[in-house]
Amino acid sequence: MEKKRILAIETSCDETSAAVIEDGHTILSNIVASQIKSHQRFGGVVPEIASRHHVEQITLIIEDALKEAGVSYDDLDAVAVTEGPGLVGALLIGVNAAKAIAFAHDLPLIAVNHIKGHIFANQLVSTLSFPILSLVVSGGHTELIYMESEDSYEIIGETRDDAAGEAYDKIGRVLGVPYPGGKHIDQMAHEGKDTYHFPRAMIKDDTFDFSFSGLKSSFINTVHNAKQKDEEIHLNDLAASFQAAVIDVLVSKTIRAAKGKKVKQLVLAGGVAANKGLRTALQAAVSEELPEVEMLIPPLELCGDNAAMIGAAAYIQLKNNNFATYALNGRPGLTV
Numbered sequence: 001m002e003k004k005r006i007l008a009i010e011t012s013c014d015e016t017s018a019a020v021i022e023d024g025h026t027i028l029s030n031i032v033a034s035q036i037k038s039h040q041r042f043g044g045v046v047p048e049i050a051s052r053h054h055v056e057q058i059t060l061i062i063e064d065a066l067k068e069a070g071v072s073y074d075d076l077d078a079v080a081v082t083e084g085p086g087l088v089g090a091l092l093i094g095v096n097a098a099k100a101i102a103f104a105h106d107l108p109l110i111a112v113n114h115i116k117g118h119i120f121a122n123q124l125v126s127t128l129s130f131p132i133l134s135l136v137v138s139g140g141h142t143e144l145i146y147m148e149s150e151d152s153y154e155i156i157g158e159t160r161d162d163a164a165g166e167a168y169d170k171i172g173r174v175l176g177v178p179y180p181g182g183k184h185i186d187q188m189a190h191e192g193k194d195t196y197h198f199p200r201a202m203i204k205d206d207t208f209d210f211s212f213s214g215l216k217s218s219f220i221n222t223v224h225n226a227k228q229k230d231e232e233i234h235l236n237d238l239a240a241s242f243q244a245a246v247i248d249v250l251v252s253k254t255i256r257a258a259k260g261k262k263v264k265q266l267v268l269a270g271g272v273a274a275n276k277g278l279r280t281a282l283q284a285a286v287s288e289e290l291p292e293v294e295m296l297i298p299p300l301e302l303c304g305d306n307a308a309m310i311g312a313a314a315y316i317q318l319k320n321n322n323f324a325t326y327a328l329n330g331r332p333g334l335t336v
């Protein structure tokens with residue numbers, strides 16, 4: 001069968017990205033332009049600035065992606081774009097670029113859910129075998145998603161307040177590390193020890209939901225109290241203690257959910273999947289408690305936001321003739 005090539009576009013947050021993906025698993029190109037430097041001095045992503053950068057970058061990034069892949073519009077079978085969740089102004093830049101390309105080159109348009117994209121990042125390096133349980137951990141999401149097949153999604157647990165990455169970024173401000181804090185805290189954690197013993201919220205309750213705001217408050221109170229009493233603050237130990245609490249909860253709930261669902265594969269996905277401590281702890285727990293389950297973890301460059309993962313997820317929709325119309329809009333609150 002002839003190979004199917006998808007041009008994929010991702011602009012849901014602070015990365016402008018375009019990729020060309022063949023048959024849902026081979027990356028011909030994956031260009032990612034990060035805007036982090038422009039947002040860093042504000043301590044978080046500023047939506048208006050994100051939209052402006054996307055407008056400036058999108059055409060150039062798409063051209064780069066086609067050039068690096070060595071293809072022209074005539075070689076494409078579809079154009080795919082993230083429709084949500086994300087920042088509405090940022091999503092709209094990608095959606096409108098994709099619509100214009102679809103119209104001008106008479107290509108089918110595919111609307112992709114960003115969360116599904118994170119899961120399908122794994123398809124770019126491994127073969128997915130269902131049923132699968134995915135732990136999706138990013139700046140905006142913490143979800144346990146059960147998939148009976150490649151086109152069925154059931155959220156079996158989610159955060160009741162902050163997302164895991166959001167908690168990392170918020171305590172990153174307290175520790176004085178640049179935005180986004182996750183990567184820096186991960187590094188500091190490896191130099192410290194879990195001496196503060198922060199609470200592990202909801203670790204033993206009978207839902208698969210998560211909560212990270214209590215941990216965040218406990219962390220902030222500990223730092224404030226120590227400052228008021230003029231006590232020495234051990235930054236690396238604080239980072240290690242925070243990370244240990246997050247990982248304990250994520251790993252224990254994920255393993256328990258996977259046991260109940262009898263899955264073939266366990267998938268880690270999203271920006272926080274880059275966390276070294278989490279990767280190691282989850283892999284170790286799976287080897288010990290679920291030796292029959294295969295653990296998939298994306299390489300670091302496919303954990304954060306990128307268009308390749310959108311092209312991988314879009315391939316399922318291309319096979320199923322699941323196309324969008326020109327009425328496609330950005331959907332900031334989209335769920336799986």
Ligand code: KG4
Pocket residue numbers: 013137138139140141164165166168169180181182183184186270271272273274275276303304305
């Ligand atoms: O998936 P992503 O790129 O964007 C969203 O869809 O939200 O995830 C970004 C999040 C940020 O909160 C960032 O701090 C976190 O991923 N992150 C990490 C690490 N690398 C990125 N969190 C913990 N440890 C890391 N190594």
Ligand code: ZN
Pocket residue numbers: 114118138139270271304305
């Ligand atoms: Zn993301």
